[in-house]
Amino acid sequence: MIEFIQQFINGLSLGSIYALIALGYTMIYGILRFINFAHGDVFMIGAFSGYYLAFLFSFATFTGGASVWMAILILLGSMVVCSILGFTLEKLAYKPLRNSPKLTILITAIGVSLFLEYGGQLVFGADPKSFPTLLENKELFNIGGAAVFSNSVVVIIVSLILMIILRIIVMNTKMGTAMRAVSFNHNVASLMGININRVISFTFILGSSLAAAAGILFGLNYPKIDPLIGIIYGLKAFVAAVLGGIGNILGAALGGLILGLVETFVSGYLSSTYRDAIAFGILIIILLFRPTGLLGKKEIEKV
Amino acid sequence: MKSKVTVFITLFFLISVMISSCNKNQDNVIKIGQFASLTGSEATFGISSDNGIKLALEEINSSGGLLGKQIQLVTEDNQGKPNETQTVVQKLINRDKVVGIIGEVASSRSKAAAPICQQNKIPMISQASTNPEVTAIGDYIFRVCFIDPFQATVMSKFALNSMKTKKVALLIDQRNAYSTGLAENFKKTFVEMGGEIIEEQKYSSGDKDFKAQLTAIKYKNPEAIFIPGYYTDVGLIAIQSREIGLTIPLFGGDGWESDKLTEGKAKDALEGCFFSTHISTEDPNPLIQNFIKKYREKYKIEPDAYSFLGYDALMLMADAIKRAGTTDGEKVKLELAKTKDFKGVTGNITINEQRNAIKPAVVLEIKGGKFKYKETIAP
Numbered sequence: 112m113i114e115f116i117q118q119f120i121n122g123l124s125l126g127s128i129y130a131l132i133a134l135g136y137t138m139i140y141g142i143l144r145f146i147n148f149a150h151g152d153v154f155m156i157g158a159f160s161g162y163y164l165a166f167l168f169s170f171a172t173f174t175g176g177a178s179v180w181m182a183i184l185i186l187l188g189s190m191v192v193c194s195i196l197g198f199t200l201e202k203l204a205y206k207p208l209r210n211s212p213k214l215t216i217l218i219t220a221i222g223v224s225l226f227l228e229y230g231g232q233l234v235f236g237a238d239p240k241s242f243p244t245l246l247e248n249k250e251l252f253n254i255g256g257a258a259v260f261s262n263s264v265v266v267i268i269v270s271l272i273l274m275i276i277l278r279i280i281v282m283n284t285k286m287g288t289a290m291r292a293v294s295f296n297h298n299v300a301s302l303m304g305i306n307i308n309r310v311i312s313f314t315f316i317l318g319s320s321l322a323a324a325a326g327i328l329f330g331l332n333y334p335k336i337d338p339l340i341g342i343i344y345g346l347k348a349f350v351a352a353v354l355g356g357i358g359n360i361l362g363a364a365l366g367g368l369i370l371g372l373v374e375t376f377v378s379g380y381l382s383s384t385y386r387d388a389i390a391f392g393i394l395i396i397i398l399l400f401r402p403t404g405l406l407g408k409k410e411i412e413k414v
Numbered sequence: 415m416k417s418k419v420t421v422f423i424t425l426f427f428l429i430s431v432m433i434s435s436c437n438k439n440q441d442n443v444i445k446i447g448q449f450a451s452l453t454g455s456e457a458t459f460g461i462s463s464d465n466g467i468k469l470a471l472e473e474i475n476s477s478g479g480l481l482g483k484q485i486q487l488v489t490e491d492n493q494g495k496p497n498e499t500q501t502v503v504q505k506l507i508n509r510d511k512v513v514g515i516i517g518e519v520a521s522s523r524s525k526a527a528a529p530i531c532q533q534n535k536i537p538m539i540s541q542a543s544t545n546p547e548v549t550a551i552g553d554y555i556f557r558v559c560f561i562d563p564f565q566a567t568v569m570s571k572f573a574l575n576s577m578k579t580k581k582v583a584l585l586i587d588q589r590n591a592y593s594t595g596l597a598e599n600f601k602k603t604f605v606e607m608g609g610e611i612i613e614e615q616k617y618s619s620g621d622k623d624f625k626a627q628l629t630a631i632k633y634k635n636p637e638a639i640f641i642p643g644y645y646t647d648v649g650l651i652a653i654q655s656r657e658i659g660l661t662i663p664l665f666g667g668d669g670w671e672s673d674k675l676t677e678g679k680a681k682d683a684l685e686g687c688f689f690s691t692h693i694s695t696e697d698p699n700p701l702i703q704n705f706i707k708k709y710r711e712k713y714k715i716e717p718d719a720y721s722f723l724g725y726d727a728l729m730l731m732a733d734a735i736k737r738a739g740t741t742d743g744e745k746v747k748l749e750l751a752k753t754k755d756f757k758g759v760t761g762n763i764t765i766n767e768q769r770n771a772i773k774p775a776v777v778l779e780i781k782g783g784k785f786k787y788k789e790t791i792a793p
Contacts, residue, residue, distance in 0.1 A: 114633040117658060121625040237453045237493075239646060241678030248657060258659030333622040334679050335650050337455060340622070378626035383616045384588060 117257040118379045119372070124263035124332060126371020127270035131325035132348030133355070133363035134277065135318030141294040141358040142314045145213060148220040149200060151345015152227035153193055153319045157326025158242070158336045159235055160189040165243040182245040186269075186327050190320035197319025198312055206308070224341075231338030239337040242330035266328045273324055274364055277317070281360060286313055294358070354394050356407025365405060369393075443486040444479075444741055446731060447512035449502050449527060451520065454494030455620075455646050458672040459519035463541050463724030464489065465713055467516060469705075470728040480732050481739065487728075488512055496526040503527040507534045513741035514538070514731045519720055520644075521545030521592040528555045535743040537750055539731055541723040542692070544668065545595045549769040554747050556769045558726045558758065559692055560793070562592070565667050566599035568690045568775045568791045569640065570607050576777075576789065577663065577688070579637035583613040585627060585651065587643040590619050596642035596667050604640075612636050619647055628655045638663045645672040649680035656683045663687050671719045676783040684780045692719040693760050694776045694787040705759045719760075726758035 132154050139147045164185045204223050208216045248262045281287040292300040293310045301307050329344070330336055351370045355362025370390060377389045397405065448467060450460035467487065475484050488510045490502035499518070506512050507530065515531055515538040518524050524543035531538040532552030540548055540557040544565055549555045573579050582604065587593035601611055613634040615627035628651070631639060639655070641648055641664055648670055655664065663686055670689040695706055695717065705725065709717040731746075733756060738745040753765040761773040774792045778785040 114629060117629045117632075118626060121623075121629060121658070125623050125625075232453075237455065238457050238674070239455055241649075241674075241680070244679055250659070253659075258657075260657050262657070329622075333650060334653060335622065335646075343620075375623075375626040378615075379630045383618070383621075383627055 113254065113257045114379075116254060117259075118375050120257075120259055120263055121379075122372035122375035123368065124266040124371075125375060126368035127266050128325050128329050128332070128344070128367075129348050129351045129370050130364045130367025131270050131273065131321050131328070132344060133351040133367045134274070134360060135322045136349050136352040137355070137357055137360060137363035138290075138314050138318045140352070141360075142290060142311060143205075143209075145205075145216050146220065146349065147205075147318075148217070148345070148349075149223040149227060150318065150322060151341035151343075151348065152224050152231070153197060153200075153341070154322040154326045154329070154344060154348075155231060155336070155338060155341035156196055156227065157189050157193045157319075157323030158330045158340065159231065159240075159326075159338075160192040160323065161185050161245075161327040161330055162240055162242055162336060164188045164192075165245065179246065185245060186324060189327055190323040193319040193323035193326075194316040197315040197322075201312060201315040206311075224345075228338055228341065235338055237338065239335045242334035242336050244334070245327070245331055262331050266332055269324065269328060273321060277321070277360065280317070286310070290314060350391065350394055353404055354397060356401075356404025359404070359406045359408070362404055362406035369405075442483055444481065444483050444735065445486050445488055445510055445512045446728065447503075447506035447510060447515045447517075448487060448489045449492050449499055449506065449515070449517040449523070450489065451494035451518065451523070452489070452491040456494045456520065456644060458645070458674055458718075459542075459720055460491070460494070462672075462718050463519055463720040463727075465709065466717065466721035466724030466726075467541075467728045469709060469712060469721075470725045470732075474729075474732050480735055481741075485732065492518070492523060494520070494523070496522050499523045499526040500530060503530045507531070507536055512536065513743065514735070514746065516541065516724070516727045516731060518543065519723075521548055521595070522590060524548045525551070525591060528552065531555065535747075537731070537734070537743055537747045539727045539750070541727040542668070542720055543592075545591050546768075546770075547591070547595070553751070553769070554743065556730075556750050556765060558730055558760065558763055558771050559668075559723055560773055560775055561770050562596045562667075563599045563603070564793060565690050565775060566596055567603045568777065569600060569665060569667065570604040570609065571791060572688065572690070572777050572789070573604065573638060573640070573665065574607055574609055577638060577665070579663075580608070581610050581612050581635070581637045583631045583634060583636035583639045584611060584615065585624075585631065585639055585641045585643070586614065586616050587619045587647065588616040590643065592667075592669060593619075593642045593644075597640070600640055600642065617643075617647065617651075619644065621647065622650060624651050624654050625658055628660060629658055632658060632660050636662065638665060640664075641666045642669065644669040645675040649675055649677065649684070652683035652687070653679045665689060668692060668719060671785075673716070673718065676780060681783040685782070687780050688777055688788060689780075690775050690777050690791075692773075692775065693722050694778060694785075696787040697776075701757070701759055722760045726760050726763065729758060730756055730763065 135150045248260050251259045289305045289310050351366035352363045355366030373390050377386045450464050452460040471487050492499040492502050519542040521543040524540045528551040532554045537554050542559045544562045546561045586597040613631050665688040668691040671691045734746050734749040737749040756763040763771045774790050776790050777788040779788045
């Protein structure tokens with residue numbers, strides 16, 4: 112039972128990171144109906160900007176000496192960096208193709224992804240970097256041997272806060288209402304006086320800053336980052352988004368958590384050899400019974 | 415029309431001059447090829463051994479070269495990928511026409527290159543691939559390091575006698591020939607010597623989350639964990655094992671050897687852990703200390719085991735060519751097989767019938783992020 116609790120916490124903190132990345136996939140899909148394959152690499156850039164910002168603020172004593180305010184400052188800094196990146200990517204790479212076939216823009220996204228990965232190797236170097244200690248990792252409490260450390264809790268709490276903020280933005284602000292309107296129908300929304308370009312830019316900024324937060328939280332928990340981490344984490348987050356129902360924000364969060372938990376339990380109780388096979392197997396089974404994902408709504412094609 | 419002919423003739427002359435100058439070069443040098451992971455996540459393996467090889471190259475060339483010619487080292491980067499390795503080794507043999515090949519540290523990449531060298535009858539010396547299957551590929555494939563069954567015996571002995579641990583858990587990199595081979599051998603010898611393997615977990619190199627496996631290990635209550643992986647993953651494994659409250663010592667093989675192992679948080683997490691390797695830089699042997707001095711002067715950094723092994727690999731290749739008196743692959747191969755008590759910086763090298771080097775191993779302890787000599791275990 113104690114082992115189960117510990118594995119559950121492990122799974123939640125892994126799942127939170129998947130969930131944060133998945134939110135970006137799902138929002139951009141909701142608005143533009145296209146999978147931004149470069150999103151995983153924005154996550155990687157987020158982790159690296161955290162790495163360099165830590166040096167910039169010259170507090171990067173690799174062991175201790177960390178303060179909560181510094182960590183928050185770095186988190187926000189890297190969210191800003193990635194917002195700018197997301198905004199620029201959309202303007203340069205995707206906007207000119209908005210009226211081209213979906214396949215063109217999809218292939219462009221793959222190109223942008225490769226550009227960021229190998230550009231990253233060129234700029235940052237291919238060897239893994241040791242992510243600085245932003246927060247001291249203290250043992251919070253111990254339930255009969257199941258140690259709970261602060262970093263896993265920080266990951267879960269920060270993700271939760273960001274998701275709540277996102278929910279408030281989407282449901283309760285004017286921009287959020289505009290986003291939902293655009294996701295229903297571009298043309299009608301623009302007829303109602305909504306500036307589509309602005310809404311799309313905003314969506315990219317929002318998604319990219321969440322990816323940056325995921326990058327920092329990743330570095331906090333797994334302090335080794337390299338320019339190719341975005342590939343596998345991006346893919347897993349994409350799966351999480353599909354699992355929860357792509358286009359649905361709550362679904363992405365749920366999908367991320369489910370994927371993280373399943374992976375942890377499979378590696379912990381069965382064998383990590385089957386981890387991905389079983390995780391993806393579950394995805395297939397869910398999609399067989401609910402083709403739109405767990406919380407996805409059925410789209411009616413009008414003829 | 416006339417101008418076209420002139421251009422053609424000029425080009426023809428230029429090309430023929432270039433070809434003849436190439437030929438001239440080829441007469442004066444002996445080309446030895448190297449494939450190494452100079453970039454990619456295991457780059458320190460390739461860079462360290464490349465530094466050692468270049469040191470040997472300088473020494474040979476400045477003291478008159480080999481068979482009256484200078485050695486030219488042709489280095490190819492395989493980015494740490496087995497399929498890239500096959501491409502670059504083909505290139506070394508077919509385009510650069512090297513007479514011998516040195517490489518590599520990682521067993522999986524050496525295994526990718528060996529069949530090509532064997533097929534083309536080009537002798538290959540691996541500096542640090544410890545998986546037994548590497549030299550079993552053919553009679554042109556040699557190595558200057560010990561092999562995994564021996565390394566496994568060393569670590570089994572060490573775990574039982576020095577660490578006093580009887581119940582050990584394994585954490586194996588399932589995608590890595592070195593790791594699975596070493597684990598297989600360790601399991602066999604450790605159980606034979608009276609130890610007990612109480613849990614076996616796997617990961618894939620490049621994974622970032624090991625908490626699930628480590629938590630499963632934790633609740634089996636082992637006394638130590640044997641992790642036959644590479645430094646790229648071991649650091650993260652150590653950090654995460656401490657994060658879930660596992661405080662038992664970790665130990666592993668020569669794949670841990672890199673100054674990047676103890677970077678950042680891993681420094682504290684790995685305190686008091688052990689690994690077996692080829693050499694200790696604290697060894698007072700003048701041959702070793704002399705090498706360290708030269709290495710420091712040239713590169714301004716500290717050598718690791720792979721620098722020493724790289725040096726020995728090229729030295730042995732040169733020695734065999736000298737003994738053979740020719741660069742003919744078949745004769746060089748015969749001389750390599752006859753190597754006995756070759757004085758290398760990693761100890762005296764004798765090549766056995768399986769084309770492996772017989773030599774002792776050392777166990778190092780990690781203290782304050784540095785590798786401290788613990789003990790030597792003879793074959």
